[in-house]
Amino acid sequence: MKAPSMNSVIAASVYPYGIQHTEAMVADLARRAYEYRVQVLRMIYGRKSGHLGGAFSCAEILTALYFHHLRVDPENPQWNDRDRLVFSKGHACAMLYTVLAHRGFFPVDELPTFRGLDSRLQGHPEPQKTPGVEVAAGPLGHGVAIAAGMALAARMDASKRRIYAILGDGELNSGVIWEGMMTAAKFALDNLTVVVDYNGVQQTGTTRHVMPTEPIADKWAAFNWHVIEIHGHNMLQILDALDRADEIHGRPVVIIARTTKGKGVSYMENSPAWHGGIPDNAQFEMALAELNEGARAWTL
Amino acid sequence: MDALIHNPLVNPSPMRKAYGEALVELGHARKDLVVLSADVQSSDFSYMFEAAFPERFINVGIAEPALVDVAVGLANSGKVPIANTFAFLFATRALEMVRTHLAFGGANVKLAGAYAGLSDSFDGPTHQTISDLAILRSLPKMTIVIPADSLAVRKLLPQVAAWDGPVYFRLCRNEVPDVFNDGYEPKIGEGLTLIEGDDATIIACGVMVARAIEAARLLARQDIRVRVVEMHTIKPIDTELIVCCARETGAIVTAEEHSIIGGLGGAVAECLAERNPIPLERVGVNDTYAESGPYADLLEKYGLSLEAILAAVQRVLARKQASSPHATSEVY
Numbered sequence: 001m002k003a004p005s006m007n008s009v010i011a012a013s014v015y016p017y018g019i020q021h022t023e024a025m026v027a028d029l030a031r032r033a034y035e036y037r038v039q040v041l042r043m044i045y046g047r048k049s050g051h052l053g054g055a056f057s058c059a060e061i062l063t064a065l066y067f068h069h070l071r072v073d074p075e076n077p078q079w080n081d082r083d084r085l086v087f088s089k090g091h092a093c094a095m096l097y098t099v100l101a102h103r104g105f106f107p108v109d110e111l112p113t114f115r116g117l118d119s120r121l122q123g124h125p126e127p128q129k130t131p132g133v134e135v136a137a138g139p140l141g142h143g144v145a146i147a148a149g150m151a152l153a154a155r156m157d158a159s160k161r162r163i164y165a166i167l168g169d170g171e172l173n174s175g176v177i178w179e180g181m182m183t184a185a186k187f188a189l190d191n192l193t194v195v196v197d198y199n200g201v202q203q204t205g206t207t208r209h210v211m212p213t214e215p216i217a218d219k220w221a222a223f224n225w226h227v228i229e230i231h232g233h234n235m236l237q238i239l240d241a242l243d244r245a246d247e248i249h250g251r252p253v254v255i256i257a258r259t260t261k262g263k264g265v266s267y268m269e270n271s272p273a274w275h276g277g278i279p280d281n282a283q284f285e286m287a288l289a290e291l292n293e294g295a296r297a298w299t300l
Numbered sequence: 301m302d303a304l305i306h307n308p309l310v311n312p313s314p315m316r317k318a319y320g321e322a323l324v325e326l327g328h329a330r331k332d333l334v335v336l337s338a339d340v341q342s343s344d345f346s347y348m349f350e351a352a353f354p355e356r357f358i359n360v361g362i363a364e365p366a367l368v369d370v371a372v373g374l375a376n377s378g379k380v381p382i383a384n385t386f387a388f389l390f391a392t393r394a395l396e397m398v399r400t401h402l403a404f405g406g407a408n409v410k411l412a413g414a415y416a417g418l419s420d421s422f423d424g425p426t427h428q429t430i431s432d433l434a435i436l437r438s439l440p441k442m443t444i445v446i447p448a449d450s451l452a453v454r455k456l457l458p459q460v461a462a463w464d465g466p467v468y469f470r471l472c473r474n475e476v477p478d479v480f481n482d483g484y485e486p487k488i489g490e491g492l493t494l495i496e497g498d499d500a501t502i503i504a505c506g507v508m509v510a511r512a513i514e515a516a517r518l519l520a521r522q523d524i525r526v527r528v529v530e531m532h533t534i535k536p537i538d539t540e541l542i543v544c545c546a547r548e549t550g551a552i553v554t555a556e557e558h559s560i561i562g563g564l565g566g567a568v569a570e571c572l573a574e575r576n577p578i579p580l581e582r583v584g585v586n587d588t589y590a591e592s593g594p595y596a597d598l599l600e601k602y603g604l605s606l607e608a609i610l611a612a613v614q615r616v617l618a619r620k621q622a623s624s625p626h627a628t629s630e631v632y
Binding site for chain 2: 080084086126128134135136138141145146147149151152153154156157163175176179182186187
């Protein structure tokens with residue numbers, strides 16, 4: 001169960017549901033994930049720049065965290081005892097910005113300024129510009145070690161705040177990820193939950209081809225992490241996994257979320273071309289139609 | 301003048317011991333202080349903090365990128381982390397972390413670069429650090445502070461911790477002469493004139509401050525009045541003081557335990573070229589790697605000796621003389 005203070009924080013947000021995983025709540029969150037994909041598509045198509053594939057693969061994960069799980073206060077982004085989310089796969093930040101805006105951290109109207117001159121919404125996350133962004137990201141591999149530092153600080157403060165990080169699977173190529181994994185395990189940081197958006201594709205090919213990472217669950221387990229594997233687009237599984245992670249004692253938790261790069265747009269799914277590809281007009285219309293259909297399917 | 305400095309300079313004391321003691325003192329004063337190490341706390345004496353405050357000490361193992369990133373997470377959560385490892389590793393292996401999260405991201409992390417310059421003398425060039433100032437000085441928003449003796453470590457460390465933003469604090473491994481007396485009150489960002497003079501100025505940092513003072517005292521016997529400025533903050537550098545010295549003395553020598561490229565000498569050269577071009581000579585490691593050996597011998601061999609400073613002053617005075625509109629055949 002969450003701390004009682006969560007209710008007051010949730011009440012400050014636009015989100016109407018409580019903490020129970022009701023059917024209506026799961027459907028609402030799942031629908032939002034598709035609506036946010038539509039928003040991200042418009043932002044990146046409008047600017048002709050950005051990363052769609054990895055943004056689409058983490059839509060459900062980010063929506064679940066910000067609209068259900070994280071104790072944050074959009075009215076007071078620097079609230080000292082907030083839960084923290086380290087968004088390590090910074091290139092997918094169009095989705096982070098979209099979720100933050102809809103959660104109330106800044107106006108939704110600002111989203112179209114993404115990647116434009118004078119915008120608060122930089123091409124990769126910049127904490128000093130964007131309310132709700134905790135740390136810079138873009139160069140990959142930082143998430144686990146930074147989150148471990150946050151988790152150590154929470155422990156020193158005897159705070160119940162929890163720390164989350166969202167990684168891509170491509171960035172598991174990076175050595176500092178594994179340094180961070182060892183640090184978090186050494187200090188038994190059970191206030192830390194890492195979610196790997198395991199979409200299986202990175203810039204120039206599949207992760208299996210570029211740099212094989214399997215058996216990934218065994219690797220995290222061998223580093224003394226508690227491992228949970230889920231279907232990363234199944235909202236109920238995500239919610240349940242986040243709750244279960246809160247209950248694990250003595251070890252940090254990793255949720256391996258099996259996802260699909262480009263999820264929701266048929267021609268983008270599982271294709272490295274849509275890591276950084278920009279749709280033409282016809283492709284944009286097709287993507288829009290498919291994503292709107294995805295949202296409608298969750299409208300009860 | 302000489303109000304701030306001992307005359308003569310007093311017996312050397314080990315800077316790393318002063319650093320360890322200063323950390324403990326600061327740990328009592330600041331409950332938000334957290335000290336991290338990449339498993340070198342027995343080298344840089346941050347083990348003294350570990351012994352006093354084990355709950356606020358984190359050893360991440362031999363993992364310098366994680367060292368900086370874990371500190372970033374602590375800073376995000378309101379702590380004031382001081383990350384410790386050998387100086388060259390911050391400027392090389394962990395540089396991307398420093399650039400992305402400290403300089404760009406603004407994380408309030410302090411880096412204590414141990415064994416800087418040639419002071420890890422016997423371990424050789426792989427462990428010596430002669431390019432860190434050039435590398436880190438190019439990062440926007442990075443602050444760089446170099447104490448010149450043990451008292452300076454004690455006086456500057458609390459300011460480093462209190463500074464709003466990332467700081468690189470560059471430390472010597474070895475014994476350095478005690479330069480300053482209790483009147484020394486450094487302030488980050490402001491150079492200090494230690495000895496007055498108007499024939500030329502030596503601007504020095506770190507262990508070279510003691511040698512600059514010795515050089516000025518020797519030259520005074522020949523009636524050459526050399527001003528000595530301690531530039532403990534390399535960035536943001538005190539440009540007004542540099543310009544003032546240029547106007548009032550007409551010749552400058554820089555002295556640093558670093559490559560002559562891109563460090564104190566580079567910063568002063570940039571300032572002079574734009575604001576007040578005058579003859580400048582740079583004393584430092586002359587674009588080469590050193591070798592293993594006793595510290596004092598390395599400083600001699602690689603261009604950081606008292607004689608090297610004296611020779612640089614003579615060269616710069618000759619150039620000043622030659623460029624003067626009232627040049628005469630008289631020599632200094």
